[in-house]
């Protein structure tokens with residue numbers, strides 16, 4: 665049985681230079697990745713991910729403002745610009761947005777206001793939200809509830825929480841997005857073993873990592889099958905089941921914005 669094309673639901677591949685794109689996308693396709701979503705973090709990067717999504721069949725865009733990249737309060741002009749970018753046909757979700765309470769992050773009230781404004785836009789446009797939460801889980805859950813984000817659904821990106829957090833995320837109707845930390849964390853592995861497969865999605869969060877000397881060790885979408893294989897092992901099912909389920913989950917979350925027939929299939933097809 666051939667593996668269903670995988671969906672890498674959260675990346676920053678636009679940050680790889682233009683000369684890197686064709687190699688990165690070729691390696692992804694050869695590894696069986698059939699769709700990559702590139703998430704914007706600022707107005708400029710939202711335009712960049714859209715340019716990439718509009719020129720590469722494998723790529724779609726997410727539009728959003730990353731909490732760590734907020735320089736100021738989100739004003740009406742920014743909201744108008746975001747709305748315009750979010751309406752482009754290759755934009756399929758609201759991403760990246762959320763809350764980040766590290767000491768170096770922007771002030772919390774500013775982040776919360778920016779998130780609320782984005783949640784209202786996402787609901788208005790019917791786009792699922794992919795959220796980032798760092799040291800801010802209680803507020804993130806509260807804002808998702810208060811803003812009624814359940815209506816559009818979405819995913820908790822780069823999930824690294826415990827069972828209690830997973831239950832609250834599932835309770836909100838959200839998906840749990842798993843990335844490479846799963847490969848090395850026994851605590852996470854224990855949580856993932858008990859999650860419903862129909863609520864799991866996969867991602868790499870790829871971005872250039874020049875701090876790693878070996879270029880092939882930089883996180884890229886071609887490594888996504890490693891996460892799928894680990895989920896399969898933990899859930900006690902075949903990797904084919906995980907590929908099929910996580911791809912179906914993602915496409916369902918996108919509500920038809922990417923029909924299954926538009927996924928790229930591996931050049932090796934059934935031989936893989």
Ligand SMILES: [Zn+2]
Pocket residue numbers: 674675676703760869
């Ligand atoms: Zn990200």
